[in-house]
Amino acid sequence: MFDKLRRFWNRDGTAGSGKPARTESKRTHNLFEAAAVYVAASAEDDRDTMDEATEWVSPEALSFGVSELACRAVIALARERDESPRDVARTLLGLPAA
Secondary structure, three states: OHHHHHHHOOOOOEOOOOOEOOOOOOOOOOHHHHHHHHHHHHHOOOHHHHHHHHOOOOHHHHHHHHHHHHHHHHHHHHHHHOOOHHHHHHHHOOOOOO
8 A cells, every 4th residue: 555655656756746845945755654644743742843743734634654663662562572452552651461
């Protein structure tokens, strides 16, 4: 699915129709960029930046991006610690071992 999206949006910023995908006056943001900015701002308790990131994409897209970021972070930590993703997630949330 993501390969199709990547092919649809060329590197030069044009959509499949050849028209510019974004305007010069306002930069567009993708859902993963919005999620990364939102989560980082949340960790730093930066409400202004969190509010800004919520305006970049729909709430549903932001929720999906945050969820995807959480999954990727847990998987990366699990690999780094040589533990299961379940154990890492429970540890991060302060839950007892299962």
